[in-house]
Amino acid sequence: MFDKLKSGLASLKAGLARTHNAIMGGVDAAFTGASREGILEKLEESLILADVGVGASGEIVDKLRGVFGGKDPERLKQLLRDSVYEILKDVERPLEAGPSPFVIMAIGINGVGKTTTIGKLAGRYSGEGKAVLMAAADTFRAAAIEQLELWGERVGCPVIRQTQGGDPGAVAFDAVRAAVSRKTDVLILDTAGRLHTKVNLMEELKKVKKVVGRELTGAPHEILLVLDASTGQNALNQARLFNEAVGVTGIALTKLDGTAKGGIIIAVANELKIPIRFVGIGEGVGDLKDFNARDFTDALI
Amino acid sequence: MLESLSDKFRKVLKDIRGQGAISESNIQDALKEVRLALLEADVNFGVVKDFCAAVKVKALGKEVMESLSPGVQFTKIVHDELATLLGGADAALELKGRPAVIMLVGLQGSGKTTTTAKIALELKKRGRNPYIVPADMFRLAATLQLKKLASEIKVDCFDEEGNSLGADIKDPAGICAEALRVAAIIGYDTLIVDTAGRHHVDAELMGELKNLKEILKPSEILFVADAMTGQDAVNTAKGFDAAVGITGVILTKFDGDARGGAALSMRLSTGKPIKFVGTGEKSDALEVFHPARVAGRILDMGDVLTLVEKAQGVFDEKEAKELQKKLKKDSFTLEDFKEQITKIKKLGSMESILSMMPGFDALKKAKDIQVDEKELVRVEAIINSMTKKERTDPSCLNASRRSRIAKGSGTKVQDINKLVNQYQDMRKMMKVFKTSGAKGLKGMMQGRPR
Ligand SMILES: Nc1nc2c(ncn2[C@@H]2O[C@H](COP(=O)(O)OP(=O)(O)OP(=O)(O)O)[C@@H](O)[C@H]2O)c(=O)[nH]1
Ligand SMILES: [Mg+2]
Numbered sequence: 001m002f003d004k005l006k007s008g009l010a011s012l013k014a015g016l017a018r019t020h021n022a023i024m025g026g027v028d029a030a031f032t033g034a035s036r037e038g039i040l041e042k043l044e045e046s047l048i049l050a051d052v053g054v055g056a057s058g059e060i061v062d063k064l065r066g067v068f069g070g071k072d073p074e075r076l077k078q079l080l081r082d083s084v085y086e087i088l089k090d091v092e093r094p095l096e097a098g099p100s101p102f103v104i105m106a107i108g109i110n111g112v113g114k115t116t117t118i119g120k121l122a123g124r125y126s127g128e129g130k131a132v133l134m135a136a137a138d139t140f141r142a143a144a145i146e147q148l149e150l151w152g153e154r155v156g157c158p159v160i161r162q163t164q165g166g167d168p169g170a171v172a173f174d175a176v177r178a179a180v181s182r183k184t185d186v187l188i189l190d191t192a193g194r195l196h197t198k199v200n201l202m203e204e205l206k207k208v209k210k211v212v213g214r215e216l217t218g219a220p221h222e223i224l225l226v227l228d229a230s231t232g233q234n235a236l237n238q239a240r241l242f243n244e245a246v247g248v249t250g251i252a253l254t255k256l257d258g259t260a261k262g263g264i265i266i267a268v269a270n271e272l273k274i275p276i277r278f279v280g281i282g283e284g285v286g287d288l289k290d291f292n293a294r295d296f297t298d299a300l301i
Numbered sequence: 302m303l304e305s306l307s308d309k310f311r312k313v314l315k316d317i318r319g320q321g322a323i324s325e326s327n328i329q330d331a332l333k334e335v336r337l338a339l340l341e342a343d344v345n346f347g348v349v350k351d352f353c354a355a356v357k358v359k360a361l362g363k364e365v366m367e368s369l370s371p372g373v374q375f376t377k378i379v380h381d382e383l384a385t386l387l388g389g390a391d392a393a394l395e396l397k398g399r400p401a402v403i404m405l406v407g408l409q410g411s412g413k414t415t416t417t418a419k420i421a422l423e424l425k426k427r428g429r430n431p432y433i434v435p436a437d438m439f440r441l442a443a444t445l446q447l448k449k450l451a452s453e454i455k456v457d458c459f460d461e462e463g464n465s466l467g468a469d470i471k472d473p474a475g476i477c478a479e480a481l482r483v484a485a486i487i488g489y490d491t492l493i494v495d496t497a498g499r500h501h502v503d504a505e506l507m508g509e510l511k512n513l514k515e516i517l518k519p520s521e522i523l524f525v526a527d528a529m530t531g532q533d534a535v536n537t538a539k540g541f542d543a544a545v546g547i548t549g550v551i552l553t554k555f556d557g558d559a560r561g562g563a564a565l566s567m568r569l570s571t572g573k574p575i576k577f578v579g580t581g582e583k584s585d586a587l588e589v590f591h592p593a594r595v596a597g598r599i600l601d602m603g604d605v606l607t608l609v610e611k612a613q614g615v616f617d618e619k620e621a622k623e624l625q626k627k628l629k630k631d632s633f634t635l636e637d638f639k640e641q642i643t644k645i646k647k648l649g650s651m652e653s654i655l656s657m658m659p660g661f662d663a664l665k666k667a668k669d670i671q672v673d674e675k676e677l678v679r680v681e682a683i684i685n686s687m688t689k690k691e692r693t694d695p696s697c698l699n700a701s702r703r704s705r706i707a708k709g710s711g712t713k714v715q716d717i718n719k720l721v722n723q724y725q726d727m728r729k730m731m732k733v734f735k736t737s738g739a740k741g742l743k744g745m746m747q748g749r750p751r
Contacts, residue, residue, distance in 0.1 A: 008435060045346055051531035052339045109409030110554060110582070111527070114706035141582070142453075143446035150441040158491040164449075195557040232531025234559040255409060259540075283439075285407070286668040 037187035038069050040064060043080060050263035050300070051232050056270055058248030060084065077301060087266055091277035093292035094220060095250055097125065101133075103181035103187045103212060103219035107205060107246065109238055110193030113254035113280055115144065117226055118188050120280070120288035126157055130185035135175030137162040137168040137191040139207060148170040148190050155285060166190065168204065168212040176215040189220070209246050209253035222249050224277065229255045229262030241266045248272075252293070254280030261300075310334065310379075323363045328577030329376045332357060332377055342560035342599045345535045348569050348580040356382050380596050387568055387575065388592030392425075395520045395548065400432070400491045402519035405551075406510060406541055412444060412553035413525045416572050416579055417495040418450035419587040422490055432489035433458040434480040435496035436473040436513065458485060473497070473509065492517070493751025510545050521548045522562055523576065528552045530644070534563035535570045542571045542648055542733045553579035556586070619696050626746060636692040638724055639684040655718065679712055681721055686710040695721055 024280045040061050047057035068079055088292060095104075104121070106114045118134060126132045134157055138144035145161050152159040160175040172189055179187040191208065194201035212219050225248040227235050242248050253262050256279050276291040308333050322635045332353050339349045360378050365616060394403070403420060405413045414437070421431045433451045435458065437443040444461075451458035459480040461470045472475055477494060484492055499506040514522065524538060524547040541547055550567050553576040564575055575590045685693060686709035691698055698706075 049346050049532050051343075051533070054337060098747070109529075109557070113410060122528060140447070142449035142460060143442040147440075147442035148444050154441075161302050195554065197556075197558045228527075228529075230527070230531060231529045232559075232563070233341055234343070234529040234557065237558055256727060258533070259502055259536045260406065260531065264531065 013028075023127060026052070031091045039071060039076065040068075040104045041166050043076070044215075047097065047263065050260065050261035052261075052263035053233055053236070053267045054265060059270075060087075060266075062249065066260065068147065070173075076093045081297055081301045084266060084301060085293055087270050088276075088293035088297060091251075091269040091273060092291055093250075094290045095199055095224075095277045097130070097243040097277075098221055100185040101176075101187045101216070101219075102185065102221050103161050103176065103179070103197040104188070104222040104224055105191065105209065105212065105220040106224045106226055106252075107191050107242055107248075108193060109195050110141075111224045112231075112251075114138075114193065115151065115190050116283065117224075117252050117278065117280055117288060118148070119155060120285055121188055121278075122157045122186075122202070123155035123285040124288065125186045126155055130158045131177065131183065131186040133179050133187045134159045135171055135187065135189045137189050137221075139164055139171060139172045140192040144190070144192065170209050172208045172211045173215060175214055175220050176219065196238045197246075203240070205246055205250070222277075223247060224252055225251045226252045226254060227265070227268070229253055229265075230258065230260035231264060233264060235264040236271065239272055243274065248274050250275050250277040251299040252276075252278040252280060252288075253274065257281045257287070263283050263300075274289065299300045305662060312376050323360045323371075325361065328357070328360055328375065330590060335365055335379055339562060340598055342562035342565075343529075343531050343534070343572070343602070344562035344599065345532050345566035348535065348566050350659065351569070352383070352386070355386075376600075376602070380593075380600060380602065383485060383596035383599060384593040387527070387565060387590075396429075396491060397520040400481070400492045401489050401521075402494065402517045403521040403523060404494045404496065404513065404517055404519040405523050405525050406496050406545060406547070407498060407525035408500065408527075408537060409440075409683070411498065411527045413437075413498065413524045414447050414495050414581055415450070415582065415584075416523075416525050416553060416575065416577075416587070417447060417493050418584045419457075420452055420577075420583050421451070421456045421493050423587055424493070425454070425665045429491050430489050431491040431493055432480065432487075433486050434476065434492055434494040435459065436474055436476045436494050438476070439497040439677060443495070443497070457487075457489070467572055474512055474516055477513055482515070488718070495591075501537050501544065507540075507544045516543050523549050523551050524571075524573070525551045525553060526567060528555045528561045529557065529559040529562060529580070530563040530710055532566075534566040538567040538571050538573075542573065547571065547573055549576040550575050551575070551577045551579065553592070555588075556580045560599050565599060574690070603618075605710055633742075634693045635687065635695050635724060636689075637686050638694075639681060679716060680712075682710040682719055683712055683717060695724060 029297050043064070044057050044061040046058060046225070048054060051061070054097055057099070062081070062279075063083055064076070067214050069077060106118050108114050114136070120135055122132045132155075134148055134152055136145040136148045136159055138148070139162065142164070145164060149159050149161065160171065162174070168191065175187055175189060176224055178184070189212070191205065192201075194205065196202065209220060209223070224248055225239060225242050227238065228258050239251070241247065251265070251268070251274055253276060256262055266276065269276065279289050279296075281287045281289060336349055336353055339352060340346065344352070356379055359382055360375065363374070363378070378678075395401075396403075405417055405420075405610070406627075407413050413433075417433060417435075419432050424431045433447060433456055435444040435447040437447075448458050448460070455499060459476065461476055461479070470479055473496065480492060480494075483489075494513070494565060496510060496513065497506070499510070501507060520543055524541050526534065528537065530537075531616065536552065538547070550564075550573055552564055552569070562717050566576055567573070578588050578590050578595075580586045580588050596638065648652060682708060686706045691702060691706070700714075706717055707714045
């Protein structure tokens with residue numbers, strides 16, 4: 001158990017090391033004879049390059065500008081770390097599966113990693129000895145149902161499904177009923193990827209949520225927005241609009257195993273204060289970790 | 302609120318007029334706005350720097366024209382430079398060899414599989430005989446996904462189980478080799494190969510891609526990237542290019558609200574042309590890349606060109622002149638508004654039209670505007686219930702007049718209030734168009750801007 005945790009941390013750090021290098025590469029270079037203002041500018045540039053965004057980067061650096069008097073690189077690093085941690089610590093709230101059946105609904109734009117994240121989650125919960133059920137409420141994309149079923153086989157979890165082109169609300173309805181009657185601990189709903197700007201598709205999502213709530217009071221207990229770490233400033237719009245439509249209760253940030261920095265999550269945390277639950281660091285079942293603000297920050301800076 | 306980049310330029314450049322030429326000092330602030338706009342659009346930091354330097358060179362020493370406002374002039378310089386950099390090379394598909402092979406590569410979830418089907422359909426429409434090859438054996442159900450799409454668009458798809466030669470296929474390389482043989486026998490002239498998503502830093506998987514390239518000898522290796530990609534676009538595009546030598550880029554999910562700055566980042570860092578943009582989930586949602594339009598989008602100046610083209614078909618020259626006169630005199634009434642609505646309805650859905658207008662997305666966000674298609678019908682009914690005087694001079698609409706109109710049109714007083722507000726907003730928007738010159742409403746109504 002401890003070993004697993006450790007190796008998980010190691011791979012998270014390896015992934016973030018690239019981010020770290022990008023930022024610190026910038027910072028270190030900045031210290032060679034630069035003026036204080038030069039250092040701060042370089043710092044801002046590094047944050048922007050990590051997709052933190054012009055606004056949030058500016059704010060973070062302005063804050064440093066206020067408290068940092070000298071040119072001591074170590075102190076600067078620590079302060080930058082603290083500023084980022086300050087924003088992220090409030091959103092470090094791991095997901096705790098409550099009373100059964102605990103219903104999780106994964107949402108997000110196309111291709112961000114919803115189905116994969118669900119598969120990983122199912123693997124994790126059944127590993128903990130919980131009875132898990134998945135539901136293929138993506139009835140739109142070709143072979144989305146089969147993709148989830150294959151994940152079901154991989155992690156040994158049943159999948160509730162209907163046919164492609166069917167009504168996602170009906171799948172959700174069936175799934176909640178099945179979860180209740182089978183005494184399932186965790187029910188995870190996959191939904192079709194949709195752009196947050198498509199009004200009719202967002203309406204459909206609202207409907208699915210409503211159906212779930214009608215069948216089981218308090219459900220869905222977690223509406224998990226999946227964001228792709230390689231996404232730039234648009235992730236903020238995604239978070240805003242999905243949140244307005246169905247109320248996001250948690251975020252999973254995927255694909256942190258590449259070179260993308262995922263810095264936009266800082267802007268999202270800053271503005272929306274939605275808990276960041278998980279980070280995805282690969283395509284395997286084990287490649288989903290709880291978000292840890294200290295690790296994230298330490299690896300980032 | 303409704304502050305497009307051209308508004309900002311106008312503001313920061315308003316004092317230039319009469320200063321003779323654009324100089325280092327008088328465009329400093331405008332360049333800052335360019336920088337900010339590009340960064341917010343996700344153009345890579347390094348690319349932004351280069352771009353600003355290039356724009357400066359273009360702008361410096363230019364005479365400040367008396368005919369154009371300096372804001373418009375600068376907008377044009379920035380827009381044109383951006384369009385030039387985005388465009389350039391010929392974006393046609395290179396289909397050499399028999400069969401010609403197109404290979405799609407990219408990160409996980411960028412849209413390769415969907416795009417494979419889109420290209421196949423496009424080529425079929427162009428009279429070719431394409432063959433789809435699913436070489437992503439890694440992602441669960443990826444092959445099945447492509448098979449389903451292929452059968453929807455009625456294009457043949459390689460089937461590793463039912464392949465006619467009965468070969469024992471274990472990996473993507475086996476699929477590709479087999480598909481080539483099948484193609485030779487059946488006579489497909491084009492292969493479109495989908496590959497598994499991967500990170501460019503994954504040496505093993507990039508090695509696999511190189512191997513596939515060896516086998517397939519593709520005349521096109523297209524890098525499929527998400528239009529929402531952030532700063533990392535430069536790294537990934539360069540990484541894939543270095544490993545397999547991409548021949549072009551396809552930007553997906555362009556139907557969203559991402560400004561698409563990654564287009565510029567990838568274009569400039571690889572020098573490879575952007576060939577297509579994906580604009581929807583259906584297999585026919587593939588469009589040729591238009592540099593000028595995307596430039597407008599990156600700068601958040603709206604897709605004015607598209608609107609111009611569409612509008613040409615609906616508004617005739619004489620009416621346009623009429624309307625223009627009214628706008629000039631600021632005597633644009635609700636009557637005219639109604640007429641415009643009737644015409645606009647012919648252009649497409651309200652949402653799609655408005656989203657092409659500069660600053661509309663910002664306006665929509667700020668004012669929480671929901672575009673309701675039924676609203677047009679309501680608006681027409683309301684205006685129909687107004688007297689001539691009310692239509693020409695909406696400022697006379699007091700409470701009792703409003704409640705009478707509501708009754709007459711079967712709507713609520715709030716609807717009337719909303720309409721009057723919208724009308725006022727629209728007049729403001731018209732003014733923006735008017736002052737933004739060639740690319741503004743004037744150009745739109747008269748046809749293609751010069
Ligand atoms: N490297 C890496 N790849 C990931 C991660 N999460 C998902 N992926 C990959 O991203 C691709 C898309 O994942 P899906 O789970 O199908 O995404 P989705 O959001 O369900 O996609 P749609 O249903 O098509 O909208 C797949 O190739 C996954 O293997 C991650 O954390 N790291
Ligand atoms: Mg999915």
